[in-house]
Amino acid sequence: MSPLIRKPFGTHGKVHEITPASAGWRYVGFSLYRLRAGDSATEATGDREVILVMVEGKARIEGAGQDWGVLGERRCVFEKTPPHCLYLPNGSDWSATAETDCVLAVCAAPGRGGHPPRRIGPDGITLTTRGKGTNTRHINNIAMENEDWCDSLLVTEVFTPAGHWSSYPSHRHDEDDFPRITYLEETYYHRLNPKDGFGIQRVYTDDGLLDETMAVRDGDVVLVPRGHHPCGAPYGFELYYLNVMAGPRRNWRFVPAPEVDWIIQRDA
Numbered sequence: 001m002s003p004l005i006r007k008p009f010g011t012h013g014k015v016h017e018i019t020p021a022s023a024g025w026r027y028v029g030f031s032l033y034r035l036r037a038g039d040s041a042t043e044a045t046g047d048r049e050v051i052l053v054m055v056e057g058k059a060r061i062e063g064a065g066q067d068w069g070v071l072g073e074r075r076c077v078f079e080k081t082p083p084h085c086l087y088l089p090n091g092s093d094w095s096a097t098a099e100t101d102c103v104l105a106v107c108a109a110p111g112r113g114g115h116p117p118r119r120i121g122p123d124g125i126t127l128t129t130r131g132k133g134t135n136t137r138h139i140n141n142i143a144m145e146n147e148d149w150c151d152s153l154l155v156t157e158v159f160t161p162a163g164h165w166s167s168y169p170s171h172r173h174d175e176d177d178f179p180r181i182t183y184l185e186e187t188y189y190h191r192l193n194p195k196d197g198f199g200i201q202r203v204y205t206d207d208g209l210l211d212e213t214m215a216v217r218d219g220d221v222v223l224v225p226r227g228h229h230p231c232g233a234p235y236g237f238e239l240y241y242l243n244v245m246a247g248p249r250r251n252w253r254f255v256p257a258p259e260v261d262w263i264i265q266r267d268a
Contacts, residue, residue, distance in 0.1 A: 002212045002214050004203055004212050004214065004222055004223045004224070004225075005214050005216065005220055005221070005222055005223075006018060006220065006221040006222075006223065007217075007219075007220060008032070008034075008219045008220070010034075011034060012034055012035075012036065013033065013034065013035070013039070013041075014031060014032070014033050014041070015032050015033070015034050015219070016030065016031055016032040016189070016221055017031045018030045018031070018187060018221060018223070023185070023187075023223050023225070024225065025185045025225055026185070027109050027110060027152065027184075027185050027246040027247055027248075028108070028109055028185040028186065028187055028244050028245065028246045029048060029106075029107075029108035029109065029244075030105070030106065030107060030108070030187045030189065030221060030244050031043075031105070031106040031108075032055075032103065032104070032105050032106070032189065032221075033096070033102075033103070033104040033105075033106070034101075034102075034103055035057075035059065035096070035098035035101065035102050035103075035104065036098060036101050037098050037099065037100050037101055038097070038098060039097070039098045040095060040096065040097045040098070041095065041096050041104065042093070042094070042095040042096075043093070043094060043095075043106065044092070044093050044094075045088055045089070045090050045091065045092045045093070045094070045108070045111070046090065046091075047090050047091075047110065047111065048090055048108040048109060048110055048111050049087070049088065049089050049090050049108070049109060049110070049111030049115070049150055049151055049152060049153060050087070050088045050092070050094070050106055050107065050108050051085055051086070051087050051088075051106075051107040051120065051142065051143060051150070051153055051155050052071075052085060052086045052088070052094065052096070052104060052105070052106060052107075053083050053085045053104070053105040053107060053142065053155070053157075053242060054071050054072035054073075054083055054084045054085065054102065054103075054104060055077055055083070055102075055103040055104065055105050055189075055191075055242065056072070056074060056075060056076060056077055056101075056102055056103040057072050057075065057098065057099075057100045057101050057102025057103060058070050058071065058072035058073070058098070058099040058100045058102060059071060059072055059096040059097060059098045059099055059102050059104060060096070060097045060099060061086055061094065061095070061096045062094065062095050063086060063088045063092055063093065063094035063095070063117060064088050064089070064092040064093070064094070064116075064117040066117065068086055068119060070099055071084040071085075071086060071119075072084050072099075072100075072102060073122065075100075077103075077157075077191055077240050078159070078191075078193045078238060078240065080127055080138065080140075080159055081122065082121045082122035082123075082125035082126070082127070082140055083121050083122065083125065083140060083142065083157065084119075084120075084121055084122055085119070085120035085121050085142055085143075085155075086117065086118075086119055086120065087115070087117060087118045087119075087120055087143070087149065087150055088117050089111055089113055089114070089115050089116070089117060090110075090111030090112070090113055091111075091113065092117065105189060105242055107153060107155050107242075107244040108153075108244075109151070109152035109153045109244075109246035110151065110152050110246070111150075111151050111152065112151045113151075114151075115149050115150055115151065116149075118149060120142060120143065121140075121142065125140050125141065125142065126140075127139070127140055127159075128141070131166070131168075132267065134163060134164045134165060135164065135165050135166070135168055135169075136161065136164055137158055137159060137160045137161070137164060137165075137166040138158070138159040138161075139156060139157070139158055139159075140156065140157035140158075140159075141156050142155040142156055142157065143155045143156075144156060144252065145250055145251050145252055150250075151250070152246040152247075152250055153244065153245075153246055153250075154184070154243075154244070154245040154246065154250065154252060155242070155243065155244055155245075156242075156243050157240065157241070157242050157243075158240070158241050158243065159238070159239075159240050160199075160231060160233045160238065160239040160240070160241075161233065161238060162233050162234070162235055162236055162237055162238050162239075163233065163234070163235040163236075164232075164233055165230060165231065165232050165233075166230070166231050166233075166239070167201075167229055167230050167231050168230040168231070168260075169230075169256055169257065169260035169261075169263045169264055170202075170204075170228035170229070170230045170256065170257035170259075170260050171228060171229075171254040171255060171256045171257065172205075172206075172226065172227050172228045172229075172254060172255055172257070173186075173245075173247075173252065173253065173254040173255075174225075174226035174227060175255075176247070176248055176249075178249060178251060178253060179251075179253055180253065180255070181253050181254060181255045182247055182249060182251045182252065182253045182254075183247040183248060184245040184246065184247040184252065185223075185224070185225060185245065185246060185247060186223075186224040186229070186243060186244065186245045187221055187222070187223060187224070187243070187244045188201065188216075188221065188222040188224065188229075188231070188241045188242075188243060189220075189221050189241060189242040189244075190216045190217070190218070190219070190220050190221070190222065190239065190240070190241050191218055191219065191239075191240040191241070192216075192217065192218040192237050192238070192239060192240075193237065193238040193239075193240070194237065195218040196218070197218070197234070197236065197237030198215045198216060198217055198234065198237065199215070199216045199231060199232060199233050199234070199237065199239040200213065200214070200215060200216070200231065200232040200234070201213075201214050201216050201222050201229065201230070201231045201232075202214070202228070202229070202230055203222070203224055203227050203228070203229045204227050204228055205226060205227040205228070206227075206228075206257065206258065210226065210227050216231075228257045
């Protein structure tokens with residue numbers, strides 16, 4: 001199995017824990033909890049800022065000394081309704097108590113402080129369409145670079161219809177050469193509908209020294225340390241992923257793969 005794919009290490013409690021040390025990089029962290037009604041999870045952010053994303057279900061959340069009430073609404077991520085999220089700066093504690101069975105994602109990156117905690121969504125998050133033809137997909141932007149209330153994190157949800165591609169045309173963001181390109185590490189948390197299906201993700205560099213093609217299952221996480229990283233949803237299976245990106249600067253600039261540059265020029 002590719003070292004870039006991480007399988008959940010259980011079905012209950014914390015089922016993913018990806019740290020910069022375990023990923024072999026510097027910035028992005030990602031954890032995932034699958035909680036039953038009444039279960040609780042508690043963490044400290046330490047020197048990292050965090051965005052909690054209620055992927056599914058409802059939980060009462062306390063964080064940074066405040067009670068944020070019950071967050072979450074959608075029972076299934078494929079309802080495509082806007083997520084309920086919470087931003088917490090570094091130096092905070094948080095706890096979540098599940099009101100229903102729920103899935104809670106913890107997106108983390110270095111924090112410098114100075115930003116107050118804040119609720120994100122569902123208001124202000126609108127499902128938007130990107131691409132054309134079988135490259136069409138649908139986006140819930142949670143925290144992209146136009147928001148100035150966090151230090152490092154870039155977080156978004158993507159829904160790829162069956163038979164379509166996304167994170168395509170293939171592109172990379174693995175050099176710190178702004179404004180041409182930025183260095184951003186990235187995680188993909190994948191879900192499938194129906195859940196017994198599969199998707200495809202390839203991670204590859206122009207020189208071929210990294211070239212991994214992976215069949216992703218419901219609940220898998222893929223690491224993208226460098227290179228291009230397109231995803232495909234086979235006919236019959238809808239694909240969702242939650243992206244977390246971070247690097248030395250909070251901008252998303254990328255360079256297309258040479259073999260697809262003509263597609264971008266044609267569709268511009």
